[in-house]
Each structure stands twice: as structure tokens, then as C-alpha cells.
Amino acid sequence: METLQLTNSKLTWLNGGVNNLDGGAMFGVVPKPLWMKKYPCNEKNQIELRTDPILIQMNGINLLVDSGIGNGKLTEKQRRNFGADEESRLEESLEKLGLTLNDIDYVLMTHLHFDHACGLTRPNGSEYAPVFPNAKIIVNRIEWDEMRQPNIRSKSTYWKENWEAIDEQVEVFENEWSKGNLKLIHTGGHSDGHSIVLIEDEADTVIHMADIMPTHAHQNVLWVMAYDDYPMTSIAAKQTWLQYGLDCNAWFTFYHDTYYRAVKWNQEGQLTETVPREK
Numbered sequence: 001m002e003t004l005q006l007t008n009s010k011l012t013w014l015n016g017g018v019n020n021l022d023g024g025a026m027f028g029v030v031p032k033p034l035w036m037k038k039y040p041c042n043e044k045n046q047i048e049l050r051t052d053p054i055l056i057q058m059n060g061i062n063l064l065v066d067s068g069i070g071n072g073k074l075t076e077k078q079r080r081n082f083g084a085d086e087e088s089r090l091e092e093s094l095e096k097l098g099l100t101l102n103d104i105d106y107v108l109m110t111h112l113h114f115d116h117a118c119g120l121t122r123p124n125g126s127e128y129a130p131v132f133p134n135a136k137i138i139v140n141r142i143e144w145d146e147m148r149q150p151n152i153r154s155k156s157t158y159w160k161e162n163w164e165a166i167d168e169q170v171e172v173f174e175n176e177w178s179k180g181n182l183k184l185i186h187t188g189g190h191s192d193g194h195s196i197v198l199i200e201d202e203a204d205t206v207i208h209m210a211d212i213m214p215t216h217a218h219q220n221v222l223w224v225m226a227y228d229d230y231p232m233t234s235i236a237a238k239q240t241w242l243q244y245g246l247d248c249n250a251w252f253t254f255y256h257d258t259y260y261r262a263v264k265w266n267q268e269g270q271l272t273e274t275v276p277r278e279k
Contacts, residue, residue, distance in 0.1 A: 001093060002261045002275055004251060006204040009058035011253065013261050014093035016053045016068025019115055020046035020083025028226045038217035046083050049256040051115050053090065059180050062099065063106040065197055065208060066255055067119030067131065073161065088119050104132045108184050109139040110210035111194045112147045117162040128165040140186045141172040143193025187212060189234030190225065196241060205250035212238045215257040219269060
């Protein structure tokens with residue numbers, strides 16, 4: 001498992017599964033000859049996208065960023081359509097660190113689309129049960145409201161199987177939630193309630209832009225997904241936080257990237273440091 005050690009915090013990427021989605025959808029209006037130079041696709045035009053939660057350990061607490069694709073949640077048709085050929089191995093990842101699912105104190109949800117939220121619950125007979133029974137699940141209020149009452153577009157990704165069992169664990173916030181040197185900040189864009197994670201740990205800064213910059217290949221502020229509900233909001237948020245990170249030499253971390261866990265860029269957009277994903 002890859003790690004990123006900060007002054008007082010440690011990030012570890014866990015195995016949350018994988019899906020393979022259409023490259024055109026993931027890069028929106030960007031022509032294929034451009035994006036495939038940065039992120040190759042298979043013969044079906046799909047690109048590999050990890051769904052790997054990030055464990056953040058600081059001040060004696062364990063926080064998880066998003067929850068993975070889960071286990072036993074997708075139908076055969078969904079697995080085929082989403083290219084989900086690997087389910088979560090979260091318990092095994094935590095076991096290697098001497099932890100269990102019961103040791104997670106907070107789950108920070110950047111948003112509640114199925115590929116981020118399926119790992120919150122698991123089948124339990126004819127019902128579902130929480131995966132992290134002792135955790136508070138932190139999510140933006142707008143996102144939580146839409147999760148429970150999706151519209152005609154979002155009902156394909158906001159599923160009752162992913163929220164009903166954890167209803168009592170959820171803690172919502174409006175603009176910002178903080179714990180120590182970590183903040184969960186509402187941006188909107190990819191979804192109306194989408195949020196990013198910011199860690200400012202003495203001289204170290206980490207920005208996790210979640211699905212407004214899902215991979216290193218989405219560095220260009222105009223390269224946003226066709227899946228984004230509010231693409232201009234995504235562009236504005238990415239422009240703001242990308243520049244913020246460049247100005248303070250921040251690490252940019254990823255949940256979906258199959259090549260890099262974290263990168264640093266200089267002001268010219270060149271990679272200066274990386275944490276590659278071990279394959």
C-alpha cells in the first residue's frame with residue numbers, strides 16, 4: 001500500500017476496487033486524441049479508474065476519504081456496464097495496518113455517487129448493514145438531501161441501498177467541516193453537494209479535489225467530465241484550488257487515478273514529485 005507521510009499526519013491508500021468507464025464521458029468535450037496521450041483506454045474506449053479510499057491518520061484518529069465500490073452491491077448488468085471487475089478489499093487492507101472496520105472514526109464523503117458510496121453498507125440477509133459501525137459519516141447537506149431525494153438524472157447514482165442503513169451515523173455540514181488540520185470544503189460542480197479535502201499540516205499541504213480533478217490527466221482546468229452536473233462550477237473550483245495548491249507546493253491526491261496516488265506540479269504544470277501506484 002502506498003503512503004504519504006506528512007509532518008503530523010499519514011495518508012495510506014486502501015484497496016477499494018476498480019471500475020472502467022467510458023473515456024469520452026470522463027473527459028467530456030476533450031477530443032480523444034488529446035486525452036488518450038495522458039490516460040490510455042482499452043479497446044472498448046474505457047479507462048481504468050480505481051475506487052480506493054484514503055486512510056488519514058492524525059492525532060490518534062482514523063479518517064477515511066470515501067468508501068470504495070463495496071462488495072456484493074452491484075448486479076451482473078451493473079458490473080458489466082461499469083466495468084467493475086474488482087470489488088473492495090478494504091478489510092484486508094486495514095488488517096495489514098493492524099486495524100479493523102470498527103477502528104474508523106470518520107468517513108469523509110466527497111459526494112455520494114455509487115462508486116464512492118457503495119462501500120458504506122453491505123448486504124445483510126434481505127437488508128443492508130453499516131460497514132463502519134463506529135464511524136461518523138460526514139457529508140455536505142445538499143449532497144445528503146439529494147441522495148435521499150434524487151432527481152430524474154441523479155437517481156441512477158444515488159441509491160437507497162447506500163444510505164438507509166447509515167442514516168443515524170450521518171453528520172451534515174453547510175460550507176465547511178473541520179477536524180484538527182483537516183477541512184472538508186463544499187465546492188459543488190461534479191454534483192451540487194460535492195466537496196474537497198484540504199490538509200494543512202505545518203509546512204505540508206494536501207488537496208484532494210475528488211471528482212473535479214479525478215486523475216492527474218485532468219489537470220487542465222477545462223478538462224471536466226461529462227458526468228458533471230455543473231461543469232462551469234467544476235471549472236471555477238478547480239481553477240481556484242489548483243492555483244492555491246501550486247502557490248504552496250501542495251500534494252494533489254487521487255481516489256480514481258490508476259497511475260498516481262499523489263503528485264506535485266510546478267507553476268508551469270510539470271510534475272516535480274509523485275507517489276506512483278504500485279501495480
